[in-house]
Amino acid sequence: MTSALKIENLRKTYGNGFEALKGISLEVEEGDFFALLGPNGAGKSTTLGIVSSLVNKSDGSVSVFGHSIDKDLARAKLSLGVVPQEFNFNPFEKVVDIVVTQAGYYGIPARRAQERAEFYLKKLGLWDKRNERARMLSGGMKRRLMIARALVHDPKVLILDEPTAGVDIELRRSMWEFLREINAAGTTIILTTHYLEEAESLCRNIAIIDHGQIIQNSSMKALLAKLNMETFILDLDGDLETVPEIEGYQVNLTDSHTLEVEVQKSQGLNAVFSQLSEQGVAVASMRNKANRLEELFVSLVDKNL
Amino acid sequence: MHSQLLFTAFWTIVVKEVRRFTRIWPQTLLPPAITMTLYFIIFGNLIGSRIGEMGGFDYMEYIVPGLIMMSVITNSYGNVVSSFFGTKFQHNIEELLVAPVPNWIILSGYVIGGMARGLAVGLIVTVLSMFFTDLQIHHLGVTVGIVLLTSIVFALGGFINAVFATTFDDISIIPTFVLTPLTYLGGVFYSIELLPEFWQGVSQLNPILYMVNTFRYGILGVSDINVGFAFTMILVFIVVLAGFSLHLLNIGKGIRN
Known part of the structure; x- marks a missing residue:
């Protein structure tokens, strides 16, 4: 080339x-x-x-x-x-x-x-x-x-x-x-x-x-x-009062109908949906919390400081 | 670049420059026409008729070459200094810097652009002067030669001023405090023979005196100075100023970080 x-x-x-x-x-x-x-x-x-x-x-x-x-x-x-x-x-x-x-x-x-x-x-x-x-x-x-x-x-x-x-x-x-x-x-x-x-x-x-x-x-x-972890935002179909437990994942309830789930690259998302389904929590939609490159960029620049 | 491409680049700069000063003709072509008409009426007709002869000619006939030359000088200088500084100020000089245009082509384009305005105004003033006096050209070669060379000198001067200028004040300081006094004291309105010997000597240090008098020689056939010396001096000026301008462009003075 x-x-x-x-x-x-x-x-x-x-x-x-x-x-x-x-x-x-x-x-x-x-x-x-x-x-x-x-x-x-x-x-x-x-x-x-x-x-x-x-x-x-x-x-x-x-x-x-x-x-x-x-x-x-x-x-x-x-x-x-x-x-x-x-x-x-x-x-x-x-x-x-x-x-x-x-x-x-x-x-x-x-x-x-x-x-x-x-x-x-x-x-x-x-x-x-x-x-x-x-x-x-x-x-x-x-x-x-x-x-x-x-x-x-x-x-x-x-x-x-x-x-x-x-x-x-x-x-x-x-x-x-x-x-x-x-x-x-x-x-x-x-x-x-x-x-x-x-x-x-x-x-x-x-x-x-x-x-x-x-x-x-x-x-x-x-x-x-190189990105090991991504954060997904789940918009729930209904309100929650307490944070549901999803084994192996870090979960935050940002408001009554929005969950943030941190997912390791090796984990995948199937377990998240199946565990939420078992608890009767329905997910209406899902998106990435931040641009993936943005996360990497910030971590690389931070390291260089 | 191939010579045809170089010529296209050069011509593009010239066309852009000419388009610029013709687009804003009420600022570039009209004011000198009005000012010079007033000079002809006031100095030539009203006051001149009481002065009598100067150098063997009517006062009006005597001052016309000087006033034409003054227009050429100020407009050749003014066009390049304002255009090139504006180009720097608005950063559109970058359009030229990223393109494969050699510095000597950039300089030539701006100088020809300055000459175009200087000569256009000179022509307008010449035509206007014909309403006040009969112009007879004594030596066409000297007349055309000196006006072209003088225009080059001041276009180069305007270019150097623009390169060093960082504010709009900087482009008016030289014309106001250097160019205008030298022009007025350069024999436009009088023969230096009227001055005491000491001031005649001082006046001979003023390069504009040589340009005005050589042009006057071309038209009237009279001059306070040696015409051959004047041409030599102007050619030296051109070589030095052009060399310095190219050096400034090569090092990127005022245009590259």
Whole structure:
């Protein structure tokens, strides 16, 4: 497999002496859907900033599809599309002009740039807004505009820094679908997000960064396999006054019709239902208490403190 | 990047810059037209008629080249300083930084954008001046050459100012406290022969004097300074300022962390 992105011993110390990256190494395979997670200030945006030439590195190396950003920056940049965290387009320009201008920066002639802009603006539901000034768009539309702009030169790697921040659930889901679609078509995607559900749902591989160091780098499957215990919430069909006893399980009654049951990975849920059934307790519905990845994330970051 | 791709990137920056200043023409093209018309009426007609001749020409004829050059200088500078600082301020400079556009193309694009506005305003002022005087061009090559080179110098100056600027105040300090005084003292309204010898010497340290007088030579055929020296000096300025601007872009001053 070809490396879409290879980072080796990357360091960044800002002018005020803050060491944002302490020698991280990372490899993302071609075609991957990769999540870079970490708490605020962990170094995610600095890493992506260096990869996309917005931040000068202090040391280390970065290459995109084998093109070093030190020796072959133009080719590395041609392979990259970047969707930053903050809106960074000119709010007074028309939507279509923003996308066409970006295509021009990549050397795409005007007519071809117009065609590509039309394709991606239609794909992202912005074609009707093409002649509006960008400042008139809603927050979700502005995010989609930045995605259209990043894709207009057909990059092999798309970097998204918190692409769904501030986007409503419906739109977030449609954005996920779009990202899955372009990933299936061959675009390698690297994203940072605070919505761990998003990373779990979309990404095949994951790295967790904290205090400028990679503390976890594996497949999503392998990471989630580390989870030993899950908490399930059972909504009861009727009220209870006392906590029912379920042998081998830790049970809490959070209110008269809601039970929380902690289940070890090896235990399964059959015994829970059979014991509750024996006691005449009927379960109306069930759900996970928290996002599984979120539990792991918190435990990993806590360990690193 | 292939040369065709480089040209497309360069042209994209130029088109964006021209679109910007033409979109906001009431802020960029109209004010200098009004100001210069007032100069022509007040200094040229009302006061000028009492001043008499300057350098062997009507006062109106004498000040027209200076006023055209003043417009070119302030607008070439003003376009780049406000556009590039705005691009930095709104972070849309990142659109250029993530793209494979070499720094010399970025610089060239902004400089040509600045020149486009400087020359557009210069042309507007020239057309307006024709309502007040007959313009005869003495030396077309000198006239066109000096106006282009001066425009480049001040577009580069505006670029450097924008790179260092961190607030909107920073982009008005140089034009207000340096550029305007140097322009007014650069022989736009008078010949330095009117000054005492000491102040003539001081005036010769002002680079704008050379630009204004060379342009005046191109139009009227009279000058307070040596035209050949002026061209050499301006070319040196361009090389130094362009080199410094590229250095700032290469190190990412004010635009990269």
